[in-house]
Amino acid sequence: MQMNRIFLFLILGSIAAFAGGAIEGVVEKQSLNMSAIVMFVIFVGATLGITYWAAKRTKSAKDFYTAGGGITGFQNGMAIAGDYMSAASFLGITGLVYLKGYDGLIYSIGFLVGWPIILFLIAEPLRNLGKYTFADVAAYRLRQTPIRTLAASGSIATVILYLIAQMVGSGKLIQLLFGLEYEVAVILVGVLMMLYVTFGGMLATTWVQIIKAFLLLSGTTFMTIAVMTHYDFSFASLFSHATELKGIEIMSPGGLVSDPVSAISLAVALMFGTAGLPHILMRFFTVSDAKEARKSVFYATGFIGYFYILTFIMGFGAIVLVFQNPEYLDLAKQAINGGSPILGGNNMAAIHLSHAVGGDFFLGFISAVAFATILAVVSGLTLAGASAISHDLYASVFKKGNADSMAEMRVSKIATICLGLTAIILGIMFEKQNIAFVVGLAFAIAASANFPVLFLSMYWKKLTTRGAVIGGSLGLATAVLLVILGPIVWVDILGNAEAIFPYKYPALFSVTVSFASIWFFSITDKSHDAQKEIEAFEAQYIRSQTGIGAEGASEH
Amino acid sequence: MNNELVEKIKANSDYQELVSKRTSFAIKMSIAMLVVYFTFILTIAFSPATLGTPISGDSVTTIGIPIGIAIIVFAFILTGIYTKRANGEFDALNNKIKQAIKED
Structure with a gap:
């Protein structure tokens, strides 16, 4: 039972890891790490320079939301990969491999396989139909007000939950790496992110993400090579040394997915969830056309896949170089619990590994990269949330599509500041909370509310406003309800003895509810509006397939 | 897009070819990815020991490791194949359709 609990925590830890909430519980503040601070200051200086450059080129709402639509497929692929390779995807997956070996790889694969599906089914229609947000696509032939309200609610909910995880994770990580106070760290991240997004819009956000992705890929490549030089680039000897230390179990699946329902439900959440993340979907509008959108996914899948292979090797590297290394041993914890706990917990394995292979200087570099990663990811999230507020709610719902571009941009900047302040406040409020869920x-x-509506609006002729709104809302409500009644919140947080809903991942059920009710409430919708919406499908489908009439890049 | 244009594009044989070819290609590729991934994840759920088989007699490396890495590489290759065909053959067809509309 205890083992199960630990496992559950781990799995969630690594889901959270993906977003940034890698480090749970109370962490000890470290002494100031000068080389990390110097490198971080250089990064911040460079990115503020980019923001200044981007601000001069961000003149219209289109520039603000989509960087003018002139990002290349390669750049966008790097930026998408950057959004996906969050600080704690790096720390969390490496930590999971460090702890459980093979299970970490199972996890990474789940995160990756959604990408080809996004390419085959989503990327192109999304690019051809949309302008700034995925709600543009969902509302293309349906009634603007209810659909935009639904899509914006789904987007804002996703963004805020993600931001909480990021802010709490970042506060703890920075406390640990740089020796700053938690509140100071959270405020620093919030303020820098507001500067990037408010002044530089999507152009600055994209370049910050690209630079960070480059630094992260370089740093992890170096670490992997450094580990492999210890073993003459022989995986067999790396693995055999690791199993001597941790046992042969680390080479096999260990129980990350034990029952088939959880396995499928997790797979559904990861696949469809990825295809419903507003900050990821928004990136497809930054390229000039469908051709570049496809290239983006191709490059992104390559970078992300490469990165996951590196995290696997780094996890094993940490087993051989960090595990049982007295330098990284947490003596206080060992005195209480025994074993060989490392300082800061398992999610710090990658950080200790950087020190083990590259000394203080490289530790500083990797710490600065981890901080940069958090900044870049929260910026992308905030921009997506701000767009949902300004483009979907303000311009389309409140102003009925008659907002002028300047006013819309002003609203999105105000929304950015409000989201930034919200993120700081929630980050501080949730410091000591269990945010694993x-x-x-x-x-x-994202999988139950955003994805079904988006997907069916693209491909299913008979979708009506009524079906989309009722189905999407039911999907959202089911997801929230099942998470509350599930083992994580009901048992671990609320302290009840037994979960009412037995599975950790509700996606299989909530996505089914969503699709089924969208279907049912659409086909039974015999209204006059529904008829018109069905008739409008042909024209939409032609545009989604050919891109005729699609948004192009702005002139710069 | 007015009704006249919609009807015209629908009747265009290049458009019909583009839609049918790309739809069937995208579905086949998606199925390939889903089959591979679900086979992997359900193997783990039903028979975790399978992937723990050593690759050779006294090796500690299990077949799960090359298989896992191969799935990552497979996903990347699929995106490459799709992108190449869509950016070449499908976009060429698409350009013909756009040209045909412009001409009259």
Whole structure:
């Protein structure tokens, strides 16, 4: 039972890891790490320079939301990969491999396989139909007000949950790496993110993400090579040394997915959730056309896949170089619990590994990269949330599509500041809370509310406004309810003895509810509006297939 | 897009070819990815020991490791194949359709 609990925590930890909430519990503040601070200051200086450059080129709402639509497929692929390779995807997956070996790889694969599906089914129609947000696509032939309200609610819910995880994770990580106070760290992240997004819009956000992705890929490549030089680039000897230390179990699946329902439900959450994340979907509008959108996914899948292979090797590297290394041993914890706990917990394995292979200087570099990663990811999230507020709620619902571009941009900047302040406040409020459920919930909402509406609006002729609104809302409500009644919140947080809903991942059920009710409430919708919506499908489908009439890049 | 244009594009044989070819290609590729992934994940759920089989007699490396890495590489290759065909053959067809509309 205890083992199960630990496992559950781990799995969630690594879901959270993906988003940034990697480090749970109370962490000890470290002494100031000068080389990390110097490198971080260089990064911040460079990115503020980019923001200044981007601000001069961000003149219209289109520039603000989509960087003018002139990002290339390669750049966008790097930026998408950057959004996906969050600080704690790096720390969390490496930590999971460090702890459980093979299970970490199972996890990474789940995160990756959604990408080809996004390419085959989503990327192109999304690019051809949309302008700034995925709600543009969902509302293309349906009634603007209810659909935009639904899509914006789904987006904002996803973004805020994600931001909480990021902010709490970042506060703790920075406390640990840089020796700053938790509140100071959270405020620093919030303020920098507001600067990037408010002044530089999507252009700055994209370049910050690209630079960070480059630094992260370089740093992890170096670490992997450094580990492999210890073993003459022989995986067999790396693995055999690791199993001597941790046992042969680390080479096999260990129980991450034990029952088939959980396995499928997790797979559904990861696949459909990825295809419903507003900050990821928004990136497809930054490229000039469908051709570049496809290239983006191709490059992104390559970078992300490469990165996951590296995290696997780094996890094993940490087993041989960090595990049982007295330098990284947490003596206080060992005195209480025994074993060989490492300082800061398992999610710090990658950080200790950087020190083990590259000394203080490289530790500083990797710490600075981890901080940069958090900044880049929260910026992308905030921009997506701000767009849902300004483009979907303000311009389309409140102003009925008659807002002028300047006013819309002003609203999105105000929304950015409000979201930034919200993120700081929630980050501080949730410091001591158990936030393990937060990212799981964000994924469940993205998979159950955003994805079904988006997908069916693209491909299913008979979708009507009534079906989409009722089905999407039911999907959202089911996801929230099942997370609350499930083992994580009901048992671990609320302290009840037994979960009412036995599975950790609600996606299989909530996505089914969503699709089924969208179907039912659409086919039974005999209204005059529904008839017109069905008739409008042909024209939409032609545009989604050919891109005739699609948004192009702005002139710069 | 007015009704006249919609009807015209629908009747265009290049458009019909594009839609049917790309739809069937996208579905086949998606199925390939889903079959591979679900076979993997259900193997783990039903028979975790399978992937723990050593690759050779006294090796500690299990077949699960090359299989896992191969799935990552497979996903990347699929995106490459799709992108190449869509950016070449499908976009060429698409350009013909756009050209045909412009001409009259």
